[in-house]
Structures are given as structure tokens and as C-alpha cells.
Amino acid sequence: MPKKIIATASLAGCFGCHMSFLDIDERLLDLIELVEFDKSPFNDLKEFSRACDIGLIEGGCCNDENVHTLINFRQRCRVLVAVGECAIMGGLPSLRNVIPLQECLAEAYLHGPTVAGGATPNVIPHDPDLPKILDRVYPCHEIVKMDYFLPGCPPRADLIWDALVALVTGQELKWPYATFKFD
């Protein structure tokens, strides 16, 4: 059986889901018999080199770069999986969804209690090289079609492993209660 090709990305997430992936521990050795990684923070490949079988997305979309990355993943990956609460529903970054963006930025960069007053006046960063922040954080499935959802903050390593095995072998995911969690 040819190896399946996997790509992963962290959008508006904390890399916790990627860390949880690494928590499959010695099963990583079994995994590399089954799959090859394309674009992913694991191998630091910044661009896709081919079409992929499985795309794993951590984090929702909080800026325009996240949206472009997600659309790119949808175009390149046959199956796209939302991994973790942030990808599924925005997660902790979406705490800001109830606050108007202007207020949020002003608090973070101009008036917040931890903003240091210096010689130059405080500004809201607006360098053209920086991604543009969106009005709110969007769950991935509000931007592109997502095929599967793995809840958890982060999803348990056992769930990530079971889901990968199911996707690679085409078998149904047996999903024990112990790994069906939102936290």
C-alpha cells in the first residue's frame, strides 16, 4: 500500500493540538510506516509539494492569512479534519468575538493595563507585512467544507492516533467515551 500523504497546519491555535499529536509517543514509529508528511510544522515544509490525502487543521481563522492557508489546504487535501476546539468553534481566541474589533485592538495596544507608555505614542500595528485581523474568529467549517471533527482541548493523543489509523486504513473509527471530550 502506498503511504498516505499528510499535511498539517496551525491557524489561530496554540500548537497544543500539534503537541498532543506528538504525544502518540512511540506510535510515531508505526505512523511513519503508514504516512509521509508534506507541508507541516513538524518538518518545517512551508509549501505543498503534491496533492495530499489528509489535512489536519488546528485553530480557527482570526486573520486573512489563516483564511488563505485554510482554502489552500482544502484545495490540496482530499480529506480535511478540524482538530481541536479552536478549529471546531473558535476556541479561546473566539472570546474576542463578542467585543468589537476596534475596542479589542485599542485595549491590546493603546489603553490596556499592561501597555507600556514609552517615548513614542502607542500604535495599533498596521505594517503591510502583517496579516490583517478579521472582525471575529471563524470556525473552520464556516470558511471551507470540513470533513471530520476531532473535539478536545487538545484532542487526546489516543483519539488522534485512532482517527489517523481509521483514515489511513479506511476502517470505521471506534470512538471510546474516554476520548470524546471538549476540554
Added chain:
Amino acid sequence: MATFVKFTLDGKIYLSEDGAPLVEAARACGVFIPTLCNYTGIPPKGACRICTVLINGLPATACTTKVVEGLNVQTSTPELESFRQAIVEILFAEGNHLCPSCEKSGSCELQALAYRYRVTVPHFPYLFPRRDVEAWHPKLLKDHNRCIQCKRCIRGIRNPAGKALFAFGKRGDRVVINIDPVTSQNISDALAQQAMDICPVGAILRKGKGFDVPIGRRTYDRTPIGAELRS
């Protein structure tokens, strides 16, 4: 002396006290009917509809139905189960339920029902409503983001003088459950705990008490809600 009547649950005949609430009678017979707005010992409300069963073939809420002779109940059909799942999904979509940062996570009835129905993501768009957090009560924290308006707190919590601690304001989708700011100034730890316990979600919390049960030992970490009963 209580009179006993015969009634039918999913085709099997059982005995129950005449007039007993159907959810309780079913539980006594070992049959699980999910509930959210209902709480043993306080008057039923029929607000959340998750306990909907078929009574003589027609949908009705089991928490507000009393058992009578010959009552014929179906507690679980594929349609009822997906209807219940839809209620859970709607509640997740209409509030701000950030389980990872909630003190009640693991012991939350809404979350436990989502686990039971295996809700990975709601079929409804998240609304992200703007809601307040009241952190200024001396013993309690009221997080309106998580409130599902079940009104258990309104019906169940009174101070020793008999004064209700909670009341609702506004109507429809704007309804808010308020704490009486005067009464809340002077409540016992025991009453604060009772208020926290009566809330099915993490909308009422005792201050300084969060995250005191480790992950793995919370109510629904290992045992699904209703697991002790048949469904």
C-alpha cells in the same frame, strides 16, 4: 397510602405510584430519559423539551407528565434521539460555551448530553452573543455566556427567609437570569454551593472554588450521563 398504577415503558409494563412525575418513575424502573431544566425536588417547568417522549404516540415532556393507569410511553425512537441531539446543538450554538475554560467542564449536564449524543459540531451556526459576567457578588460568579435559561436556580434557590435569589429579566431570546444584588450580599457558603450545584452548566459558580476536582475524577469524565440506566 399511595396507590399504584400500571403503565408501559417501551412495550414493557411497570408499576408506579399514581401521579408520580414520569421522569422519576422511569428512573425508578431503570429507564433513562434525559433532562436539563428538571431537577428532583423542585417544581417541573417543561422549558428545555429534551425529555420529550411519545405518550400514546404523541410527543410530550416527561418531566411535566404524571403517571396514570394505562399510560403508554415510548422513551426512545430514532426521531426522539435526533430531536434531543438538535436541542443540545442549539444550546451550544446560541450561547458562548467555551468548555476548555469552564470550571464546570467534566461535571456539566449540557456537555455530558453532548457527549452522549456524540455532538462534534452543531448543525447550527454559532451566534457568539454578547453577554455579561457578573463577578461582583461576594460569594457567587454569574456567567451569562453559559446560561441555558433552564430556570432551575429561580425555582430552587431561596435564602432562609424564603426570598428567591434569582429572577429573570427581559423576554424571548433576550432573557437574562439575574441574581438579586441585595440578597446576594449575605448568603451562606452552603447556599452558594447549592446554587452552583443546581445549575446544570457553569453559569453559577462559587468564588474561589473552581477547578478543585482533577480531570479524570469529575462527574462525567468516565461515566456517561444516564449510564447507570437503560435507554
